[in-house]
Amino acid sequence: MWRTLDRSVARDIGLVCLADALVGASFGAITVGADLPLWLPTLLSVVVFAGAAQFMFVGLVAAGGNPVAAVAASLLINARHVPFGFTVGDLVGRGWRRLVGSHLMIDESVAFALAQRDPVQRRAAYWACGLSLMVCWNIGVLVGAIGGTAISDTDDFGLDAAFPAVLLALVLPSLRTPAVRRAAVVGAVVALVTTPFLPAGMPVLLGLVGAVVGLRSRGSSPEPERAPV
C-alpha cells in the first residue's frame, strides 16, 4: 500500500496528519480541562474516531447533559458514514479488511480516495489516510490529555479554516460535469440554510436533496461519464 501510494499524495496526507494531531491535542486538553477523566478523550478517539462527534459528545457531557442525548446528538453527526460506505465499500475489501477498513472511514480518507483517478491509487489513498490519521489523531489526543497543550485555541492558527479547505481541494476534481456541480450547489445551499435551525449533522444529510435533484436534472438518458468512485 505505502509503495503504491503516489509520493505527492503521501505528502498531502502527512500535512493533514500534522493538522489533525494539533486539533487532537486541543481536544484532549479541552476534555481533561473540563474536569473529565483522562481515559475519556483517549477511548473516544479510538472507538469513535470522528472529530466533530467527539467534540459534540464531550461538550454535552461537560455541560452536564444527559448521556442518552449526548450519544444521540453525536450519532446524528456520524450518520453520513452510511452513504460514504456505499461509495468506498469496494476500497475497504472483504473479511478482516472490511472490519478494519470500515473503522478508518472518515471525511478525509473518503475525500482522499475520491480525489484519485486510478482504482489502485484510490484504495492506497483511502487506507494510508485512514491509518495515518488514526495514529496521528490518537497520539495528538493523548499528548494533549496528559500534558495539556500550549495551543489553547487552534483557531488562532486558522486550523478551523484549514479543514474545510482540505476537503474542498480534494472534492473539486469531482465537480467536473454540470450535473454534479448543480447537485453540489443545491446540497450546499440546503445545508447552509438549515444549519441554524436543525440539530448538528442533519443539515449535511439534508444536503442529499442535492444529489436527488442532480440525478433528476440529468434526465433519464445516461451520461457516458459517470461520477467518480
Add this chain to the structure above:
Amino acid sequence: MSTSALLVAVLVLGVGTYAFRLAGPLLGDRVTLSPRVEEFVALATVVLLVALVTATAVFESKEFAGYARPAGVAVGGVLALRKAPFVVVVVAAAATAAGLRLLGVP
C-alpha cells in the same frame, strides 16, 4: 455523570458509529445496485462533502463562525481551482484566517 454511565455512553456511541461505517461495505456487497442507484451513491458522497465544507466553513455549531474562517476557506478554494499544490491551498486557508484574526477580524 458516573464513570460507568460515561463508559457505557462512549461504548454505545462507538458501536453505533461503527455500525454506520460497516453498513455500506456490508450491504453494498450483498445487494446489486441498479446503475441509477450506483450513480446516486457516487453523487451523494460528493454532495455530502461539499455540504459539509459549506456548513463548517460558515457556522460554528449553529452560530455564524465569523468572517475569518469563510474567507480562509474561500482563498483555499480559489487556489485549488487554479490548481495550486495541496500544501499551498491548506496553508493559505489557515494563514488567511489566522492573519485576519490577528488584524481583529472576527
